[in-house]
Each structure stands twice: as structure tokens, then as C-alpha cells.
Amino acid sequence: HAIAARWWAGERGHERVSRSTDITSPVTGENIGKILRFSPLKPQGYERIFQSGLADSTQHTPRMVRFGQFLSCDPETINTLETLERIARADVNVLLHGETGTGKELIARHIHVASRRRDAPYLAINCGAISSELLESTFFGYVRGAFSGADPKGRAGYFESVGEGTLFLDEIGELPLAMQAALLRVLEDGSFLRVGSSTPQRASCRIIAATHRNLEELIAQGLFRQDLYYRLKIVQKRLKPIRERTCDIALLAEQFKSALAQKHQIPNVQIHPEAMAVMERYQWPGNAREIRNVMEAALICSDGEITLASLPPEVSENSTYPLQSRVAEANSEMPPVSGNDYERQLIVGLLRKYRKVNHVARALGLARSTLYRKFADLGIDQREYVNDLSD
Numbered sequence: 001h002a003i004a005a006r007w008w009a010g011e012r013g014h015e016r017v018s019r020s021t022d023i024t025s026p027v028t029g030e031n032i033g034k035i036l037r038f039s040p041l042k043p044q045g046y047e048r049i050f051q052s053g054l055a056d057s058t059q060h061t062p063r064m065v066r067f068g069q070f071l072s073c074d075p076e077t078i079n080t081l082e083t084l085e086r087i088a089r090a091d092v093n094v095l096l097h098g099e100t101g102t103g104k105e106l107i108a109r110h111i112h113v114a115s116r117r118r119d120a121p122y123l124a125i126n127c128g129a130i131s132s133e134l135l136e137s138t139f140f141g142y143v144r145g146a147f148s149g150a151d152p153k154g155r156a157g158y159f160e161s162v163g164e165g166t167l168f169l170d171e172i173g174e175l176p177l178a179m180q181a182a183l184l185r186v187l188e189d190g191s192f193l194r195v196g197s198s199t200p201q202r203a204s205c206r207i208i209a210a211t212h213r214n215l216e217e218l219i220a221q222g223l224f225r226q227d228l229y230y231r232l233k234i235v236q237k238r239l240k241p242i243r244e245r246t247c248d249i250a251l252l253a254e255q256f257k258s259a260l261a262q263k264h265q266i267p268n269v270q271i272h273p274e275a276m277a278v279m280e281r282y283q284w285p286g287n288a289r290e291i292r293n294v295m296e297a298a299l300i301c302s303d304g305e306i307t308l309a310s311l312p313p314e315v316s317e318n319s320t321y322p323l324q325s326r327v328a329e330a331n332s333e334m335p336p337v338s339g340n341d342y343e344r345q346l347i348v349g350l351l352r353k354y355r356k357v358n359h360v361a362r363a364l365g366l367a368r369s370t371l372y373r374k375f376a377d378l379g380i381d382q383r384e385y386v387n388d389l390s391d
Contacts, residue, residue: 062247068110070103071255074245080237087235088114093187095172095232096210098239101289104210105170107239112166117206120165123158128174135179137195146196159192159203166206172232173213173224180225187231207232242284242291249280252288256295257306269299271306278308282315293345300363301349312345344378347371351385 021035062073067081087094088111096104105124112122130138141157142150158167175183186192187207191200209232218224242249253271261269275298284290298310308316350360361371375382 064251068106068113070106070110071248071251072245073247073251074240077240077245077248080239084111084237085114087111089116090235091115091117091206092234093206093232094208094234095236096208096239097215097236098210098212099241099287100212101287102239102241103288104239105168107237108166108168108170108208108210111208112168112206115166115206117165120205121162122166122168123162124168124170125158126170128171132176132179135176136182139179140182140192140194140201142195143197146194154194157192157194159186159205160194160201162205164204166208169207169209171211171213172209173211173215173218177223177225180228184225184228184231187228242287246280249284249291250276252291253279253295256292257299260292260296260299264296264300266299269302269304269306272308275306275308275311278311278316297346297349300346301353303353310349312349343374344380347374347378347380348385351380351382355386357382357386 022031023033023035063075063078064071064073065078065081067084070081072078072081084094084107094108094111096107098104108124109122112118137146137150137155137157139157139159141155141160143154144150144152146154182192186203190203192203193200215224215229219226219229242252253276257269257271261267279291279294286293294312294315295306297312298306302310347360347364350363351357354360354363357371358368361368364371366374374380
């Protein structure tokens with residue numbers, strides 16, 4: 001030890017020992033060595049022998065990747081995004097699978113932006129939001145006099161309107177079998193007929209489809225055509241739910257907080273570490289959409305800082321979400337977080353903050369009469385929250 005100390009301190013010249021501590025045996029008291037503390041000038045080759053704490057932290061900093069408006073630092077999701085970036089330029093049909101709120105529409109939109117079709121229209125359609133009677137005329141258009149109540153001039157459908165662009169068919173699993181057969185014809189040869197016409201039209205758009213349902217199970221049940229499934233899934237990618245990429249929770253919360261603070265003109269709002277810790281433990285059955293809703297309500301109801309009290313009770317009180325409930329939510333065919341739940345959460349949060357109905361109405365930009373109707377529709381008893389019942 002003494003030889004080593006002389007070498008480091010003397011023979012190396014430009015390095016110095018700034019402190020040394022003798023090490024003695026706890027049994028005999030004999031000097032058995034030294035602890036040497038060196039000056040900031042590290043000897044040549046130091047980095048090859050020792051790993052600094054800064055180097056370690058830099059080396060393990062998670063990589064964040066942006067795919068349009070979709071952000072992630074989850075390694076598996078990053079691999080998916082990088083693959084989709086290459087697929088976007090390949091101009092093939094894509095099938096996206098993921099739970100409600102995982103960002104399938106954001107992915108589809110950026111595939112369009114990253115493709116050669118970026119200057120053509122992008123059209124997003126929710127297949128489950130169109131009545132079965134109107135599906136054919138909506139997708140393929142119709143000619144004058146095709147049916148009672150039709151536009152006298154006729155109307156172009158989605159395939160005709162989007163032209164050389166991209167058609168995003170969200171919730172493709174909701175299409176009835178008859179419409180699936182009509183869609184299959186378009187995918188096979190690119191031809192379709194307007195309702196009431198015998199003149200073929202040509203479709204030249206790219207199809208991106210998405211669903212939260214298990215299409216293979218629907219095929220087994222006879223509810224989805226297998227041939228259509230294989231036409232759509234030239235490339236198939238699954239988007240992981242938030243509970244499987246918890247590293248993205250803080251990333252998304254900060255992203256939504258910044259965007260919503262700008263929207264509502266609320267400056268300098270921070271998220272308290274305790275609130276963030278609770279959010280990171282919560283399972284987010286509504287995925288990124290639920291994070292956005294919670295952040296908006298918490299932001300509006302906060303006083304300069306988003307604390308545990310700013311979060312809705314389903315987040316703050318149920319951060320240890322039962323596994324059975326997670327599975328049930330994941331397999332549910334209904335969106336786990338409805339618009340009414342979010343609206344009720346927002347109004348109750350503002351009532352707790354302002355304690356006056358007129359202040360809540362002003363914050364929401366609503367007439368008081370409209371707000372009272374919402375109280376009745378959403379089952380909110382404002383008397384539990386307001387200070388002045390005459391308000």
C-alpha cells in the first residue's frame with residue numbers, strides 16, 4: 001500500500017493524493033492499508049479502470065422516440081415505431097391492434113405523413129359509428145335518385161373523396177359481414193360501384209385499419225371474414241397498453257400537462273412527486289386517452305401544482321388495480337372510460353375548487369342553466385360542494 005501511494009502521489013507527478021485514511025484491523029489494531037482520495041486531475045487511463053457515476057447515469061438514460069405525436073421510451077414500442085417508419089414508405093396495407101386509447105389514430109396519421117401520399121388527403125373513419133343502412137352509400141357514394149332522401153346531385157363516398165390519399169378504418173371489427181364483402185372487393189381489384197350506378201369506379205388509396213377486438217376470435221365465431229383479415233394484415237402491429245409500458249406514464253403526463261396548460265393559459269404548473277408516483281402505480285385502463293383526461297381535470301382544478309388531491313379518486317384510491325380487473329378491462333368491447341365519466345370528474349373537481357356554481361360555469365364557458373342541466377344528467381348534487389346554496 002505504501003508503494004502504491006508513493007507511485008500515485010509521487011512518480012505520476014501531476015496527480016496528488018488529497019487525503020489518506022489508515023485502515024486498521026478491528027481485531028488486532030494493526031495497520032492493514034490506506035484509503036487514498038485523489039485530486040480532481042485523474043491519472044491517465046482512469047476511465048478505462050473506473051466507471052464514473054455520471055457515465056453510468058448517462059448510459060442508462062432511457063431513449064425517447066417520437067413518431068408524429070406518439071411518444072414512447074419503452075424499448076419494445078420503440079422497435080415497433082422504427083419498423084412502422086420503414087413500413088410507411090412501403091405503401092402496403094397496415095393493421096393496427098391495440099386497446100382503446102393506445103394511440104392507433106396517431107400512428108395511422110403519421111404513417112400517412114411519412115409516406116409518399118403525404119400531400120394527398122387523409123381520412124379517418126370510425127366504422128362502428130355509421131349505421132349499417134348507410135355504410136355502402138357512405139363508403140362508395142351514390143348517384144342522383146339512388147334512394148329516397150338522397151342528394152339530388154349525388155355524392156362521392158370515402159374511397160372517391162380520399163383519392164390517392166390514406167383511408168384509416170378505425171374499429172374495423174365492427175363492420176357487418178355484408179360490408180366486409182364489399183370492402184374485400186375493393187382491396188382485391190380496386191373497383192367499386194356507387195349506389196344506384198353500373199359504372200365502375202377505381203379506388204387508389206392506401207388502407208390502414210385498426211381494432212381493439214381479437215379478429216381471429218371473431219373469425220372463429222363467423223363474425224369476420226378470414227379473406228378480408230389476410231388482405232388487411234399485410235403488416236400487423238400491436239400497440240402495447242400503458243400498463244405494459246409504465247415508463248411512458250411520466251412522459252405522457254408531462255406532454256399532456258404542457259399542451260393543456262397552454263390551451264387553458266395556466267402557467268408554471270408542476271406535478272408533485274407524490275402525485276406522479278401514484279399515477280405510475282395506476283393501471284390506466286383507458287390508456288393514453290385517460291391520462292390526458294385526468295391531466296386536464298387535475299390541471300384545471302389545481303392551484304399551481306398538481307397534487308394527490310387534484311387527481312380523481314379512481315386514480316388516487318385505486319393505484320393498485322387488481323389483475324382480474326385489468327384483464328376484464330383489456331378484453332372488454334366497450335371503452336373503459338366514457339365521456340360522461342370524464343365530464344363528471346371535471347365538473348366535480350371544479351366544484352371542489354371554486355365552491356360556487358357561477359365560478360364553475362365561468363371556468364367551463366357554460367351558461368348556468370346549461371350547467372344545472374349537466375348536474376341533473378350526470379347525477380351531481382352541487383349542494384355537497386358549494387359553500388353558498390343561494391349561489
